[in-house]
Amino acid sequence: MTRTQVAIVGAGPAGLTLAHLLRRQGVEAVVLERRTRAHVESRLRAGVLEQPTVDLLRELGLAARLDAEAMTHRGVRLRFAGATHRLDLSGLTGGRAITIYGQHELVKDLIAARLADGDPILFEVDEVELSGLDADPVVRYLRHGRRRELRCSIVAGADGFRGVTRGYLPGTVFEQLQPFAWLGILARTAPSSDELVYAAHEDGFALHSMRGPALTRQYVQVPPDVDVAAWPAERIWQTLRRRLGHGDGLDLPVGPILDVTVAAMRAVVTEPMRHGRLFLLGDAAHIVPATGAKGLNLAVADAAALSYAIGAWAGGAPAELDRYSSRCLDRVWRTQRFSVWLSQLTHRLPGEDAVDRRLRETALSELVSCPHTGAAFAERYVGQPLPTPWWWNG
Numbered sequence: 495m496t497r498t499q500v501a502i503v504g505a506g507p508a509g510l511t512l513a514h515l516l517r518r519q520g521v522e523a524v525v526l527e528r529r530t531r532a533h534v535e536s537r538l539r540a541g542v543l544e545q546p547t548v549d550l551l552r553e554l555g556l557a558a559r560l561d562a563e564a565m566t567h568r569g570v571r572l573r574f575a576g577a578t579h580r581l582d583l584s585g586l587t588g589g590r591a592i593t594i595y596g597q598h599e600l601v602k603d604l605i606a607a608r609l610a611d612g613d614p615i616l617f618e619v620d621e622v623e624l625s626g627l628d629a630d631p632v633v634r635y636l637r638h639g640r641r642r643e644l645r646c647s648i649v650a651g652a653d654g655f656r657g658v659t660r661g662y663l664p665g666t667v668f669e670q671l672q673p674f675a676w677l678g679i680l681a682r683t684a685p686s687s688d689e690l691v692y693a694a695h696e697d698g699f700a701l702h703s704m705r706g707p708a709l710t711r712q713y714v715q716v717p718p719d720v721d722v723a724a725w726p727a728e729r730i731w732q733t734l735r736r737r738l739g740h741g742d743g744l745d746l747p748v749g750p751i752l753d754v755t756v757a758a759m760r761a762v763v764t765e766p767m768r769h770g771r772l773f774l775l776g777d778a779a780h781i782v783p784a785t786g787a788k789g790l791n792l793a794v795a796d797a798a799a800l801s802y803a804i805g806a807w808a809g810g811a812p813a814e815l816d817r818y819s820s821r822c823l824d825r826v827w828r829t830q831r832f833s834v835w836l837s838q839l840t841h842r843l844p845g846e847d848a849v850d851r852r853l854r855e856t857a858l859s860e861l862v863s864c865p866h867t868g869a870a871f872a873e874r875y876v877g878q879p880l881p882t883p884w885w886w887n888g
C-alpha cells in the first residue's frame with residue numbers, strides 16, 4: 495500500500511488502540527512497527543489497567559480474553575511505619591476497580607484482532623523518516639531490504655520514548671529525572687497478596703505486584719546508577735522481605751528469578767503534542783514515573799482523544815485536530831502531578847531526615863484514615879473518565 499489516511503508509527507498500546515478506534519470510525523490506517531511480532535508480544539512492561547481503559551476495550555469488543563483471565567483488584571495495600579493498611583478503591587469510587595493484565599497480553603489481543611480484521615500492521619520496518627508534515631505527509635522506511643514510501647494525510651507518532659517521531663516536534667520538552675530508579679524482578683512465585691502492596695520503608699520503596707497465579711513482578715527502589723551485579727538473588731529477596739513486611743500478614747516465598755531490569759524514573763512532557771500533520775501519543779509524547787501505574791493508561795487516553803479528533807476531521811470538522819494537544823495535555827499534567835507526588839510520598843529521598851520521614855508517614859496515614867483524602871487518591875488511581883466522547887457519540 496502506498497497511500498492511506500493515517501500512518502501510525504509504533505505497534506504498542508497507543509498505536510494499536512488508535513488503529514482499532516479509527517477502524518470503528520471508518521478511517522483507514524497502516525501501522526508500522528520496528529520490531530518483530532514475536533518481540534512486541536513478549537515485551538514485559540505495564541500490568542495495571544485503569545477502569546476507563548478496561549471500559550474502552552470492552553466497548554471495542556477487545557476484552558474477551560482479558561475478562562476471562564485478568565485479575566480485578568478492588569483495593570490496594572499501603573505499608574508504612576511497620577503496618578499494612580488497605581484502601582478500599584471500589585468503596586471509595588462507587589464500585590470502580592483496577593485490572594491486572596500484562597501489557598504484552600493486551601498487545602497480543604490488539605494485534606490478533608487487527609490482523610483478523612484484515613487490517614495492516616507492517617512489522618520489521620526500519621529507518622522511518624517523515625517529510626511533508628505541513629500539508630501532505632510522506633513516511634519513508636526500509637523493510638526487508640527495500641526502501642518504501644507511504645503517503646498519508648496524518649501521521650500518528652506512537653513509537654514510544656526511544657522512537658523517531660518525537661524528534662520532528664520543534665516544541666518544548668519538559669524533563670525531570672527522579673533521584674531514584676526501580677529494580678524490577680520477575681519471579682516464578684505465587685503472589686503473596688490478592689492486591690498490590692506499596693511499601694514506603696525507611697530503607698526505600700518496594701512494590702509487590704503480580705502477572706498471574708504463579709508469577710510475581712516486584713520492584714525495589716535503588717539509586718539511579720545502580721550496578722545490577724551488586725543485586726544477587728539473596729539480596730533481592732532479603733530486601734523485598736524487609737521492606738514489604740514478610741511475616742506481618744505477608745508470606746513472601748522465594749522462587750526462581752526469571753528477569754531483572756532497571757527502570758529510571760522520569761517525568762517528561764512534550765508540548766505541544768502536534769506539529770502540522772504529525773500528532774504524538776503515548777510515551778512518544780510523555781513519560782510518567784511508574785509509581786502511579788499510569789503510562790499505558792495515558793497512552794490509551796491519548797488514542798481515544800486522537801481518534802475522536804481524526805474522526806471529526808474525516809467527517810468535515812478539522813478544528814478538532816487543533817484541540818487535540820491541549821485536551822491531552824490537561825490530563826497529562828494532572829497525571830504527571832499524581833505520579834510524581836505518589837513517587838515522592840513513597841520513596842526515600844536523598845538527604846531526607848527524621849522529620850521528613852514522620853511527615854511522609856503522617857501523609858500516608860491521612861490517606862488510609864481520612865475518607866476525603868482516600869477518595870481523592872482512589873479516584874485518580876482507578877482512573878479519571880477519558881478526555882473526550884469518542885467514536886460512538888462523537
Ligand SMILES: Cc1cc2nc3c(=O)[nH]c(=O)nc-3n(C[C@H](O)[C@H](O)[C@H](O)COP(=O)(O)OP(=O)(O)OC[C@H]3O[C@@H](n4cnc5c(N)ncnc54)[C@H](O)[C@@H]3O)c2cc1C
Nearest residue numbers: 504506507508528539540541653654776777787788789790
Ligand atoms: C518496567 C515498566 C513497568 C511499567 N509499568 C506500568 C504499569 O503498571 N502501568 C502503566 O500504565 N504503565 C506502566 N509502564 C509504562 C508503559 O509500559 C508505557 O507507558 C506504555 O508502553 C506506553 O505505550 P506506547 O504505545 O506509547 O509506547 P511503547 O509501548 O513503547 O510502544 C512503542 C512501539 O513503537 C515501536 N517503535 C519504536 N521506534 C520505532 C520506529 N522508529 N519505527 C517504528 N516503530 C518503532 C516500539 O518497538 C514499540 O512497539 C511501565 C513501563 C516499564 C518500562
